Amino acid sequence: MEQVITRFPPSPTGALHIGGARTALFNWLFARSLGGRFVLRIEDTDVERSTEESVKAILDAMEWLDLGWDEGPYFQTHRLAVYRQYARQLLDSGHAYWCECSAEELEVRRGQALAEGRKPKYDGSCRSKGLGEGANRVLRFRTPETGTTLLRDIVKGAIEFDNAELDDLVILKSDGIPTYNFAVVIDDITMGITHVIRGDDHVNNTPRQILIYRALGAKLPEFGHVPMIHGEDRSPLSKRHGATSVMEYKRMGFLPEALLNCLVRLGWSHGDQEIFTRDELIEKFTLENVGKSPSIFTMEKLLWLNAHYIKEKRPEELVELLRPFAALRDYPHKSDGFLAGAIRTLQPRTHTLVEMADAMRFYMVDEIQFEPEAAVKFLTADMREVFGRLISELSALETFDETSLEPVFRTTAEDLKVKLGKIAQPVRVALTGGTKSPGLFEIMEVLGRETVIARLKKGLEYIAGN
RNA sequence: GUCCCCAUCGUCUAGCCCGGUCCAGGACAUCGGCCUUUCACGCCGACGACACCGGUUCAAAUCCGGUUGGGGACGCCA
Structure with missing residues (x-):
């Protein structure tokens, strides 16, 4: 049988957008699934509107999505x-x-x-x-x-x-x-x-x-x-529908595998399966399973898929992926090991890399800010004794990790005749500044004894000052 | 205007070709519950659709016709 050859021919008059990316993906998958070749061709015969920048933007996006081509890019003007x-x-x-x-x-x-x-x-x-x-x-x-x-x-x-x-x-x-x-x-x-x-x-x-x-x-x-991909108003996806360029999704903290997974399910399906690895897609993709009716692109499922892929990634990989986002914030430098530990606790609770970069703030900065409402509510005078006791217990602890930390809190709570939940929130506020965070003990293990004790003391200072 | 395409939950879709197993399945979102030191994750449950009309048939989401709605094309753009 003759070898299959598909192509993706964008015109370089702008960024690679969602619709184009899906077309590229389908062509790529089709060729890969049949052991064929995939050609990239730049249709730049509209000399007026074609630009170098667009060519570069498209190539960058293809690369980010990891849709490699076997031939080209060819340029029509050549x-x-x-x-x-x-x-x-x-x-x-x-x-x-x-x-x-x-x-x-x-x-x-x-x-x-x-x-x-x-x-x-x-x-x-x-x-x-x-x-x-x-x-x-x-x-x-x-x-x-x-x-x-x-x-x-x-x-x-x-x-x-x-x-x-x-x-x-x-x-x-x-x-x-x-x-x-x-x-x-x-x-x-x-x-x-x-x-x-x-x-x-x-x-x-x-x-x-x-x-x-x-x-x-x-x-x-x-x-x-x-079929084409439309916006929520059922008109073809365009600028006014918000983010349409592939690279904007990168900037918003999405992973390429999530975008790809989302795009492939717009128009194509394989029974009830929602999540596909690259290899599964190559194995299962067929044109026969492409639907005939247009679909509407929304971020809901993309967000869910992205959260899924973030959960699946190894923390070490996420360290690399997060770097550019962390660089945009005023975070001091931390070791990769520390970062990986922090990330691991954030993985189940973030949808995008941007969210994660924001959520990791309390791990990164030296001086955390208390959310006023949280501090008033939880950093109360009755926590004096609790914090004091915790500080001395924690200082004496031999190993400072999740499993050794938990009993300390349990016994402290028992001895002081309060519920664990009663002391957990105040400690959380002292440690993170807010009321929502990963598990207390995992946070403490990542932060380390020194920081934990320092922050508890800060909490004590706040209590004393009120 | 002319031609072309499309039509299942709010959204993505399975089922349609080869009518009965479908008072229509899954997923996201939403709501409720469980788990729990918070927020999440996870798990369980709820809500929710065959556009409409007619025909064929013992039987239609599935086949046929029409209506309506949506989209596309009609460039010395791609």
């Missing part, structure tokens, strides 16, 4: 000679002709047609003029005026188009640069693409592209049009 050669072939075989209608003129005609409720298609006025190449002329494809073109789509099924609905599309602009519909076909042919997996906003382009394949006598690839 392949102009190839397109011209095929355009020539089309011209020579009578499948294309030069057109002298100006862009302005066409704009007017289009406006009129729309206003009159007609389909705004090119009227074919230069079709039989037999024009040659010249300044300000574009090359148009001669679309058959009758008949139908059938698209057998892997996800949508068979779709038939009336050729009469199509018009003579421009394939070479007046500056000699190919248009999208032409360049894609030539690239997909010459790069040996076997499966074109893309957003279903392209289904209407497909019959035009199929016609070009035919005119060139080229073999058709398989097509799979996946």
